[in-house]
Amino acid sequence: MLGSLAKKIFGSSNDRRVKGYRPRVQAINALEPELAALSDEALRARTDALKAELAAGKTLDDILVPAFATVREAAKRVLGQRHFDVQMIGGMVLHESGIAEMKTGEGKTLVATLATYLNALSGKGVHVVTVNDYLARRDAEWMGRVYRFLGLTTGIIVHGLDDAERKAAYACDITYGTNNEYGFDYLRDNMKYELGQMVQRGHNFAIVDEVDSILIDEARTPLIISGPIDDRSDLYTMIDAVMPRLVREDYDLDEKQRTVSLTEAGNEHIEELLREAGILKEGDLYDAHNVTLVHHVNQALRAHTLFTRDKDYIVRNDEVVIIDEFTGRMMPGRRYSEGLHQALEAKERVEIQPENQTLASITFQNYFRLYKHLAGMTGTASTEADEFHEIYNLEVVEIPTNKEVERVDEDDEVYRTVDEKYAAIIKEIDKAHARLQPVLVGTGSIERSEHIAGLLVKHGYTPLDYSDPSALEDVYAAAREGRVTKRFAVLNARFHEQEAYIVAEAGVPGAITIATNMAGRGTDIKLGGNLDMRIEQELANVPEGPERDARIATLKAEIDQNRAKVLASGEPADPEAGRKTALPGGLYIVGTERNESRRIDNQLRGRSGRQGDPGRSKFYLSLQDDLMRIFGSDRMDGMLQRLGLEEGEAIIHPWINKAIAKAQQKVEARNFDMRKNVLKYDNVMNDQRKVVFEQRREFMAQESVRETVDEMRQGVIDDVVARHIPEDAYPEQWDIASLRESVTRDLNLDVPVEDWAKEEGIADEEIRERLRKAADEAYAERTARNTPEVMAYVEKQVLLQSLDHLWREHLVTLDHLRQVIGWRGIAQRDPLNEYKSEAFDLFNSLVGSLREQVTGQLMRVEIMYQEPEQPSLPPMFAQHLDPVTGENEFAFAEGAAGGGGGAYEFAGQALAADAQVLERNPDDSTTWGRVGRNEPCPCGSGKKYKHCHGRFAADE
Template structure:
C-alpha cells in the first residue's frame, strides 16, 4: 500500500527515468530552428565537425544533443519524417545500453537512426540487428538515405554474399543484418586461416530490433555450423517400427517440462523388442557398448510422444519442416539436432537425411555479450525485464506513446469446452463483420488456424487469395458500398509469400485475418488500408506521370473513406445485454487462446490501437486449452458445473484474468530457469571457446609460429620423460623401451635411449635435455631441407588445422557429457560442478593433444614441391569440409541450413552462398514453368524472376513476398 502511494506521489522508477531525459529533449528542440536554416551542404558538414570534436577529446555523450538534432533535421529533409519527442527519449535509452519498449506503430525503425548515427561517428562500426533479411534490406535502404545524406556509409549482410561483399559491408560505418548472419559470420571468421580473410572487424555497438524475440525466445537455440557423419537411416527406421508397440504405461510423459522417459517396465519391454528385431546383440540396453542404441530409442520415443504433425512440424516435399512455436512459421531448412529430426523423418516415412557433427557453435546469449555496448528495442519487453537485467545487464525502459492508447482490452471469456469456445468466436466474428469492423484473429498454431478457417467456411465465409486482383476489387467495392463480403485471409507458415500484403490490408472495413502470431511482421496494420501496398499492387504496370498521380490520389481518398468507416464500426451500448458502454471501432483483436508467454499475447494486442487509433481486444479461452489444462482446470470445471454454467455460456471476470496471468508467470519463470541453466552450461564452453578463438587469432596474426612450435615440441618431450622416467626413480624402474617407442612414434626419432639409461649417474633431467636437443636438431635439419620460408607457412597451417580438428572433437565430447551429466544428481552430486570439472579436464586433454599432434605431424612433414612459390600457393586456401548452417530464424522461416560444398577459406567458402546453391541443385527449381508460379519453389529476392520478365524477383512477382 505504501509503495502504491509513493508511486502516485513520486511516480515509478520508469517515470522518473523518462523525466530525466526531458531537459536534453528541450535542448535538441531548441537547436531545431538553427539547423532548419542551414543548407543541405552545411547540414552535411556537421558530420565532419562532430567527428573532429570526438577526435579532440569529447565523448559521445558530450555531442549527443547536436548529433540527435542533426539526424532529426536530416530525416525531415530526406524522409519527410520528424522524430517525436518520445522518439528522442527512445534514442537516448538505446545510446545508454538500454532496451526501449515502444508500442507498435511508434516508429522504432526511425528511433534507431539517432543512436546509430551518434555511435557511428566513432568509426568503430555499428550493427543494427533485425529478425529477417527482408527487414534488414528494407531498413538499410530506407534509413540508409538519412545516413548517406549525412556522409556515412551503410552496408547490409544478407544470405548469399561472398567474403569480399561481407568484408565491404562490415567495413561500413553502419551495418544492417540478421542475428543469424552476424552470429554465423563470427563463427566462420573463427574457422579461417588468414586475418585478411576475416569479415567482421569487431563488436563495438549493436542495436537489436525485436530484442525479446532474439535474446529471449531464441536464447536456447545455438547457431551451429555442422558437417555430415555416417548414414544410419536403417537404424532409425528399425527403431521407429518398434514405437507403436509401446503402451502408455511404458513411459512417463511430462507435458509441462516436455520430457519423456521409459519406465522400468518400458525398459524391459523395449529390450525384448530390440532383441526380437536383432538390434540388441548382447547385454542390457544400458550397457556401455549399447549407448548409441539408447540414444536412438530415446529420440524415437520423443518423436512419437512430444511432437505432433501440423503443430510442431509439417511434412512438405518429402521433408519434415519445423514449425516455430512462437510464430507458427515454417523453419525451412532448420533441423533438430542429436538425431531427433531423423527420428521424425522415420516416423513420417520420408527420406532420412544424414546426421551432422558440430564444427562450431555459439548461443545468441553469448554472441551478443561480445559487444562492448548492446541495446535493444521491442514492443513487449517488460514481462522479461528481470531476465534482461540478470543475463544481459540491460534495463528495460517503457517509452510513453506519442498519443494516448485508445484500445479497450476486455476481460477474457472462458468456456468449458473447445467447441463452445470456437462457436463463441465464430458468432463474435459474424457480429463484428456485419458492422464492417476489421478483425485480426490470433491462433497458437497452424493446425488451429486451419481449424478456424474450416469453421468459417462452414459458417458461409470464403477464403480470400490476395494474389487475385479481381477478388480484391470486390472486397474494396463492398467496403465502399457497405456490403458484407464474408471473405477471410489466413496468415501462417503455409501462406507467408503473401504475408506483407495480407498484413497491410488487415485494416480494410470488414477484413477478417487469421494469423499464427504477429511478432516481427515488419508491416503496420493501418486502418482503412495501406497506400504504398495498394499503389505497388494495383499500379505496377503504370509508368510515372499524371495518370498514375491521379490514380494514387484516388486510392488515398478511398483509404480515407475506409478509415472513417472503420472508426465508426464500434459496437453500440446494449443495456439489455448488460453492456452499458459503447465499444470502439478500429481493429478488433480476437485471441483464440492464451499463449504460455504473456509477451506473445501482448504482441497480438499491440497490433490494435497504433498511434492513438481506437481499437478493441478480447481473448476466448476454454478449460480444455493447453495452458488451462496443465494448470489445473479440473477444479475450475467442477466449480462451474456446481454454479450451473449452461452450455455455450462463458464466465467473464477480472479474477479469471489474474489467475491466468499467474499461470503464465509460472511458465515464464520455469522457462527463465531453463534458459539460465542452459547459459550456465554454455558459459563453460564459452570460456573455452574464447580461449581457443583468441589463441587462434593470435596464431593467425603472427608472422611465424616457430617459437610456439618449439615450445610444443619441448612440452611433448617433457611429457614423454615424465611418463616413462619418473622423477627420483632408479634407472631400473624406467620404462626405457616404452620411451624409445613413443619417441619414435611422436618425434620421428630413433635415438639410443637404452644406452643413455645405462650411463652412470644419468637422471631424468639429463634424459630430457638430450631428447630436446635431438628433437631440435632433427627439426632444424627438416626445416633447412624444406626451406625455412615454406616451413614457416606450413607450421601455421598445421597448427591452425589441428586446433580446428581437436576443437570439433571437443565440442562433440562436451555435448555428450552434457547429456549424461544430469544423472550425477541421483548420486547427490551437483551436475553443473561435475560438468565444469570434467570439461576442464577435457580441455587440458585438448591442449596436450594439440601439442602432441602438431609435433608429430611437423616431425614427419615432407614438402613434395620443387618450386616454393607454387607450394605456398597450394597451401594458401586450405579446403574446408562440407558444412551446413543450422539455426532458427524466429520470424521468416527462410532456408536456414543448406549444404554449401567444400569451398575454400579465400573464396565464397562454406555456407556463404547456401541459399543460391541449394536452389541450383534442386531439380524442382530447374523445372520451373514461367506461367505457373507453383512450380517456382523458393526464389531468392535478387534472382531473375522465373516469369521471364528480365527483372529481379523482388521487383517483379516477389514484390510482396517477405
C-alpha cells in the same frame, strides 16, 4: 501502501528516468530553427564537424544534442517525418545501452536512426539487428536514405552474399542484418585461416529490433554450423551387434514417455559386452573420455527398444524413412539427429549414411554479449525486465506514447470446451464483419490458425490469396461500396514480403486476418489501408508526373473514406444484453487463447490502438486450453457446472483475468529458470570457445608461429619422459621400451634411448635434454631442407587445422557429456559442477592432444612443390531451430549464402544429400513426405506449398 502513495506523489522510477531526459529534448528542440535554415550541403557538413569534435577529445555524450538535432532535420527533409519528443527520449535510451519499450505504431524504426547515427560517428561500426531478411532490406533502404544524406554508408547482411560482399557490408558505417546472419558470420570467421578472410570487423554497438523476440524467444535454441563427420559405420555396427544380448532387466523402459535407460545391472552388463567386443578399450564406460561411446550406446538402445519398424519408420530402397506420428505419412529426406538415424540403419542392416557433427555453435545470449554496447527496442519488454537485466545487463525503459491509447481491452471470455470457444469466436467474427469492422484473429500456432481458417470456410467464408491482383481489386471495391465479402486471409508462414502486405491491408473495412506470432512483422496496421503499400502495389509502373500524382490523390481519398468507415464500425450499446455503453470501432483484436507469456499477448493487443486510434481487444479461452489446464481447470470445471453454466455460455470477470495473469507469471518464471540453466552450461563452453577463438586469431596475426611450435615440441618431450620415467624412480623401474616407442611415434626420432639408460648415473633430466637436442637438430635440418619461409607457412596451417579438428571433436564430446551428466545428481552431486570439472579436464586433454598432433605432423612433414592452394573450409550448413515450430530457419532458404567457394550449404540441400529423397508423384500426396512451406508445391501448380496444398493441410 506507502509505496503506492509515494508513486502517486513522486512518480515511478521509470517516470523519473523519463523526466530526466526532458532537458536534453528541450535543447534539441531549441536547435531546430537554426538547423532548418541550413542548406542541404551545410546540414550534411555537420557530420564531418561532429567527427572532428570526437577526434578532438569530446565523447559521444557531449555531442548527443547536436547529433540528434541533425538527424531530426535530415529525416524531415528526406522522409518527410519529424521525430516526436518521445522518440528523442527513445533514442537516448538506446544510446545509453537500454531497452526502449515503445508501443506499436510509435515509430521504433525511426527512433533507431538517432542512436545509430550518433554511434556511427565513432567509425567503429553499428549493427542494426532485425528478425528477418525482408525487414533488414526494407529498413536499410528506408532509413539508409537519411544516413546517405548525412554522408554515412549503409550495408546489408542477408542470404545470398559471398564473403567479399559481406566484408564490404560490415565495413560500412551502419550494417543491417538478421540475428542468424550475424551469429553465423561470427562462427564462420573463426574457422578462417587468414585474418584478411574474416568479414566482421568487431562488435562495437548493436541495436536489436524486436529485442524480446530475438534475445528471449529466438535465444531458446543455439545457432549451429554442422558438417559431415568421418565415417563411423563400423562403430554403429559393432555397438548394434551387442544390443540383442541385453536382457529386459538391463534397462528401464517407459513407453508412455518414450524414454529408456540402463539399470545398474545393465551398465555392468554392457561394459562387459563392450570389452569383449574390443570397443571399450580403457577405463570405465562413464569416464569422461568414453562419453561419446555412452552416447552411441544410448542411441542404439533407443533404436532397439523405442522404435518399431513399419510404425515409426519403414525400410525402403535400402534406407530408413521416418513415418510422421501425426499424419502417418513418410518423410523422405528427413533424418533423426544425434546418431539415432545411424543406429536405426545399423539395426536394419542398411547402408549407414554419414553423420553430421557440430563444427561450431553459439547461443544468441553469448553472441550478443560480445558487443561493448548493446541496446534494444520493442513494444513489449517490461514483463521480461528481470531476465534482460540478469542475462544482458539491460534496463527496460517504458517510453510514453505520443498520443494516449484509446483501445478498450475487454475481460476474457472463458468457456468450458474448445468447441464452445471456437463457436463463440466465429459468431463474434460474423458480427464484426457485418459491421465492416476489421478483425485480426491471433492464434498461438500454425495448426490452430489453419483450424480457425477451416471453420470459417465451413461457415461460408473464402480464403483470400493476396498474390492474386483480382482478389485485391475486389477487396478494395467491396470496401468502397460497403459490401460484406465473406473473405479472409491467413498469415502464418514466417517473415515474407507478402506477409508485410497482408498486415498492411488488415485495416481495410471488413478485413479478416488470421495471424500467428505478431511480433516482428515490421508493418503497422493502418485503419482504412496503407497508402505506401497501395502505391507500391498499384502504381509501380506509373512514372512520376501529373497522372501518378492524381492517382495517389485518389488512393489517399479512398483510404480516408475507408478509415471513416472503420472508425464508425463499433458495436452500439445493447441494454438487453447487459451492455450499457457502446464499444469503439477501429481494429478489433480477437485472441483465440492466452499464451504462456503475457508479452506475446501484449504484442497481439498492441497491434490495435496505434497513434491514438480507437480499437478493441478480447481473448476467448476454454478450460481445455493448455494454460487453463496448468491453472487447474478440473476444479474450475466442477465449480462452473455447479453454478449451472450451460453449453455456449461464458464466464466473464476481472478476477479471472488476474488469475490467468498469475498463472502466466508462474510459467514465465519457469521458462526463465530453464533458459538460465541452459545458459549456465553453455557459459562453460563459451569460456573455452573464447579462449580457442582468441588463440586462433593470435596465430593468424603472427607472421611466424615457430616459437609456439618449439614450445609444443618441448612440451611433448616433457610429457613422454614423465610418462615413462616416473619421478624419483630407480633406473630399473624405467619403462625404456615404451619410451622408445613413444619417441619414434610422437617425435619421429631414431635415437639410442636404451644405450642412454644403461649409462652410469644418468637421470631423467639428462635423457630429456638429449631428446630435446635431437629433436631440435632434426627439425632444424628439416627446416633448412624446405626453407624457413615454406616451413613458416606449413607450421601455421598445421597448427590451425589441428586446432580446428580437435575443437570439433571437443564440441561433440561436450554435447554428449551434457546429455548424460544429469545422472550424477542421483549420487547427490551437482551436475553443473560435475560438468565444469569434466569439461575442464577435457579441455586440458585437448591442449595436450594439440601439442602431440602438431609436433607429430611437423616432425614428419615432407614438402611437395606445386601450385599453392589456399586451405578451404569444410562443407557445412547452418541450423537454427525455430523455438515454436522446431523447423530449421535456414532450411529451403532462397539463394545461396556464406560464400567461400561453395563451402556452405543450406540445411535443405544438405538433408537431400544425406538421404536419397524418394520420387514424389504430383498426383499422390502420400508420396510427398514433409514439404517445406516455401518449397514449390509438389502438385506442379508453380505456387509455393504454403499457398497451395499446404494452406489447410491440418484439416485434411
